[in-house]
Amino acid sequence: MKVFSRHRLLAAAALVVASLLPLSAQTVSKDSLQRYNYFFLEGLRQQGMGNMAAAFDLFRHARDLNPRAAEVYYELAGFYADLKDDRRMAENFRRAAALAPDNPVYQERLGQLHITQKEYDKAIDAYERLYSASKARVDVLEILFQLYASKNDYKGMISVLERMEVLEGSNEQISLSKMQIYEQMGEKHKEYDELRSLVAKHPFDYDYKVMLGNWLLQNGRKADALKAYREVLKDEPDNVMAQLSLYDYYRETKAFRQADGLLVQLLQSRKTGKDTKMALLRQTIADHQEAGAKDSTAVLGYFDKALALPQEDADLVLMKAAYMTLVKAPVEAVNRVYEQAIAVEPENSHARLSLIQNVWDAADYDRVIALCRPAQQYAPENMAFYYYQGLAEFQKGDNDAALTTFQKGVGQINKDSNPNIVSDFYAIMGDILHGKGMDTEAFAAYDSCLQWKPDNIFALNNYAYYLSLKGIDLQKAEQMSYKTVQAEPDNSTYLDTYAWILFLEKRYGEAKTYIEQALRDKDSLSNVVIEHVGDIYSMNGDTAKALEYWQKALDKGNDSPTLKKKIAQQKYIAE
Template sequence: MVVPPISHNDSMRFKIFYFEAVKQQVAGNYDAAYDLLSHCLDINPNAAEAYFMMSSYSGVLYGDTAALEDVKKAAELDPENNTYLERLGTGYIRIGNLDEAIKAYEKLAHNSPERSDVLDILNQLYLRKKDYDNVIKTIERIEALEGSSEQTALSKMQVYSLQGKKEEEFNELKSMSEKYPNDMNYRVMMGNWLLQNGKPDEAYSQYMDVLKQDPENPMARMSMIDYYRTTGSTAQADSIQETMLVNPKTPVSTKMILMRQVVADNEKNGGDSTQVLNLFKRILKQPQETSDMAELYAAYMTLKKMPQDSITKVLETVLTISPDNAAARLQLIQTVWNEKDFDKVIELSRQALDYNPDEMAFYYFLGLAYVQKDDDDNALEVFRKGVSQIDDESNPDIVSDFYAIMGDILYSKGQEQEAYAAYDSCLQWKDDNFGCLNNYAYYLSETGKNLDKAEQMSYRTVQAEPDNCTYLDTYAWILFKQKKYKDAQPYIDMAIKNDTTNSAVLLEHAGDIYYMNGDAGKALEYWREALENSDEENKVLIRKIKLKKYVEK
């Protein structure tokens, strides 16, 4: 485009206003910047840089199409500017105009022939349009710039396959094999192509040539398995497969692929696990570079619902090979937890933290195990160490539970304010931690402080779980503390109805609430039932029964 010149005076005026517009934009004064740019275009309606800068404002005010028009104008006025062309191309891609996007990127490729990233985008655009001839030409342009590679060869093969050009597809692979005669993988790939295209004899010849030069070549040996399965020689395929699996020289990655296939085939054919289990055992008798095979063994045993003690032994094998395997140790800890062997949980969790000191889950299980053993001091120490590991990536559910349990322990130790601070931290991480909301509310009610706050928290729990007798009891008790006796009664009734444990606490609360509602007879029934179900001496409860009236603690 031939751009008409402007006078020297207008050119100077344009520069002053344009640089002031840039200055205002950097300062965040966008209205001023927009007005200045508009004035710039009044002075010089052919200023590419002003159109380009204006495009961001047009996009906000009038939408993507208007922004794209400004970028297009800038690129037309300054076709050598790659920034404009690249923005124009991405804009057309965004609105799905592939033809115009291709034009923009072709101009960009012409301006910067050394940029292979531009050719990569062109390649993708031509693929989307199914313009396979231009895809091939673009790949050849990449090869001219960077040299041919396995990636470009495979890309061309894919396109030839889409075009149905079998000969060109095979020749591309053949040329790579000839170019790199010492890389046996290309020969194997040629064999695989021949096998897939109905030429098993020629494929066999390729595989055997490779195995003569490299008898342990895993890729060729795996392809021989496919060859024998394709030609119906299942026994030979199985034999090679098993030999590779028990061969110490077979790479771990290859063994994993093969073993997963063994499992899949076994499941497809009826799922008789005996052969698979025996094969796992044979493989694991050998020294293992990694724990991958043992992990797969444990996963398979879990799938087949094998006895838990057998799975545990395999998980222990995993940890012998890879003691820092957090996933296996966590699975083992969960198994031991289900068995209620809390000493073992403590042992395993402490070992885990030696290898994974930043893994929150291990602090969680270790702390809970101490709680189960009534060792609150050690539990509190563990949870405090655990929260010191908190970062932006921490699981909010786990962190919230850490603080909730810390709050419970601190309250039981008589450290009320520290407990409330822990509860507040818990709710900052997860504001719907209902266990925390319930305990926090109940403990506040016991002190008679902040009853309105306690009621709000407790009400959230009964809304979330209206059949939870513990939450219902807490809410009823808070209403009782607020002297809302009539409001409390239906909630304590629901709590009693849903309680399957005959909780002495619930029954005593029910008696207190009924007494304050004027039903001393029903209250006495509940107090007596509470005493029958109480595990410890309750002197206050005994006085209530003796005096037949409510007595405060």
């Protein structure tokens, strides 16, 4: 037989047996009881020693001797649970609970079993019996409450809450739960009485009185609600909860002038929390839009009132910036708000990046650099700041500074880094290194770029073209270039690169096909590309067209000595 993994302390088990044996003694002969006791206790002893197979056999034999012994069914149920025999486990737990209905352990285990099997009515019965035997157990009442709630048995839920009040005394949570249930039952008078009782028990807790006012307002008793709010504000004029409720009252009764005054008071109060102010402003924006108002000046005025106080963080400022963006305020005006956010919270990356992106669109590269540098101190792990700074330096032609910035950014790369940003880092580094004549380092950078993003089209094109210029790894260059042509089949730059690689591989007919596709955008072609067109026509035997395009390349400023030799000798000459 399989050895089971259950362990029980022999001493504890013996105590359970001692408490239950009198029940068994009433139903069996003295001889059978003695034999039962021996086998059951021996089963417990073997179980305590870890001899689970032997214990299982002893318990089953004990059951046969005394079929009315609850404790042996309980023990056997545990073995069947280990055997994954759910049917026999359930049968034995039920038998144990039925034979010993006053045993809290058995009733609780039976209740748990019914819950797992979604037999909620039976679970309720088991836990009600358990509560009858253990009236001080709040945890049992909590489970009963959930069980009654699963059946929408409101009366049962109220009964449980009332029993909790006997054990714990009345408290806010119980009262609020009873109110909610009474509301679901449609018994408004009981809900109201419960709330009034809560107010009476806590006369100096104004929140309850405000809650009472809110209930009155929701139930159409507006005059009584107003009275409740004013009573609170008379004793505590800066009570935010009462002010908010009174604000809702004014809005509902269309007393818009009073509502506006109270809104300003709440926005300017130090006691009004930031989240509350943001909620009020969101509501104000929604009201403004719902009314179809196009002038945002009034809403911005509310923001200014809220922001007149010193801010602990940039959240409210950023909310203003978001609203200004929504209503299409001038970019420079929005940027001033982002600057205000950064002044309040210099380490706020969202505010700084939003400003950087706006400044980038204006091509103000010096300002981009100035915004990025301090950000690298506040958030050294955020690669976006290295990216924008390096790109701005690259756009300014300061390649050495850009390379240094990108190398610093590369030092922050980890497994969670944004693949698009990392890939672009390496791609631009490759371009810069190639421009410095450091092709080995450039090609290594491109390889890193493509590891992070294999479909980085710009890097694929540049890498392929630079390999072709050196005349190395042409097969690799062709494969990379073909990906760019597949991705953007009308891009003349990519078509030229692919055609030129085919040309170097002496696949002149294919090269002609692709270079002629590039010619569809001939006005944008550089003089180098136009020279390539002539080279390809020359090697395809069309000297007249070759001379035509070589001359065009020369006219566009291509002063290559080799180009002049091609024209003079009317044939292709390799560099």
